[in-house]
Amino acid sequence: MNISTNMHPQRRSAMVGLGAWNDMIITDYLDQAVSISPDSAALITYRVSEDARTTLSYRELDRIVTRMAAGLASLGVEKADVVSCQLPNWWQMTALHLACVRIGAILNPLMPIFRERELAFMLGHAQSRVLVIPHSFRGFNYAAMVHGMRTELPDLEHVLVIGGDDSANCFEQVLLEQPWEERIDTRALFAERRLGGDDVIQLLYTSGTTGEPKGVLHTSNTLLSNVRPYAERLHLSSDDIIFMASPMAHQTGFLYGLMMPIYLQTTAVLQDIWDPLYAVKVTAAEKPTFTMASTPFLADLIDIAPSHRDALASLRIFVAAGAPIPEALVEKAGSAVNAQIISAWGMTENGAVTMTRPEDDAERAIHSDGLALPFMEVQVIDDHGQLMPSGVExxxxxxxxxxxxxxxxxxxxxxxxxxxxxxxxxxxRIDAQGYIRITGRTKDVVIRGGENVPVVEIENLLYKHPAISAVALVGCPDQRLGERVCAYVTLHDGHSSLTLEDITAFLLEQRLTKNYLPEYLEVLPALPRTPSGKIQKFKLREQAATIRLGTAKR
Structure with missing residues (x-):
């Protein structure tokens, strides 16, 4: 597929001049790690449901990547083709990305929570040539789901199933058990397919105001120019061990759980299902020093930390993002764990943009979202493009x-x-020292547990319900998840009632991801509107801020 980008020549010259872009790619750092410390652990992965631990050294990882890359090329994957994967935090995802980079393909990570509706759009829009999935994960049969979708995806030539029982589609039999590197001159292949720093290596979908996911395109230069200053700000080095339980199909997990450990030539410890007690077990065993996750992960860990202080003693840095950190949580963390709590803000389109510093006092993490990282700038303007004074939204x-x-x-x-x-x-708003504080959103999304909920898409689905005349979804504050989805509706004449169970069943029939389901419903005689008829969501948000979700009609 021909991938066009919005790269401007002046941008490249400016970034190279700053030293932000060095045209290195992630496999360059892999090569360095293999050369310097081949027998050091590159990956330690934990599958929670099976209580299974897997370790790969850098030498073993490189050997697997070489075989997988040659295998993908033998399957017909060309430079700039899209390879999609819907994987948990398993070692196969790290290996797959490295293999794609070796042969110039683009990795498209997809969240494991996605179902037919989201997948059909994303795989079709990306014209994915290959999809890698688990046979099952958390009790769900991915192989059966994708089998039922194949007729909708004419570009999808190969579905490789990890743990599959069909030899033709089994990931292990197709990619790992064949000596592809003996059948292909991999040195010549990799040289021919060598990527430049400005070639696209990642396609990651994000929900926006249009209701239709947008495919964000990143290069080695854009991603690694984030990883390097991020690690430097936190004083991370090869002596640190990275723990990642945030999904690597999110930019957080991808950048700081997949790419950053290889850049640092250190160990990534991956956990595939979030379970705070299991995270304590992993931390006690592997002694990680750094992790990053959304605020709910931090809240869960802090709740159980007082009983496990020794097990969590190795953690030095916990970066929390995705929602403001409640003050009480930071205060509780101070007495429960050794880790310093760092606040950050970013987007799929940028990675982390702002972050507090380890040198800052705890108040900064509570009351700000940090300073811009090196090579990044932020500004706050009014609707006419004029800079706002310090402290003004x-x-x-x-x-x-x-x-x-x-x-x-x-x-x-x-x-x-x-x-x-x-x-x-x-x-x-930005204070006099340059620290920002996110105060709201102009774009119409709800962020639940660090996951952007595609509000407009769900509203469009609910408008199809025979009882609903008008609908508006807003977020109501939640201390653990940041926000939960609240639905306000009016009904057509002839319909006197509607329950949360009714709309839940309807949305599930529409194959909506369960994580996006509304958790509160209120039927109103009319929705607040402007004189022109536009729904005034700010009034609904004010109303939602008073909701106690224990009253939701599940």
């Missing part, structure tokens, strides 16, 4: 090295002005 703009290079097949949505500023859709 406005529209948050971002520019710099880790800014993505476009949306797949939708260049018109890029949203970057002639000076390189990207409109984030967030509202924020």
């Amino acid at each position: 406005g529209n948050l703009m971002v520019r710099g090295a880790s800014l993505f290079v476009g949306y797949l097949k939708r260049p018109e949505l890029y949203g970057v002005d002639d000076h390189g500023w990207f409109t984030t859709g967030d509202l924020a």
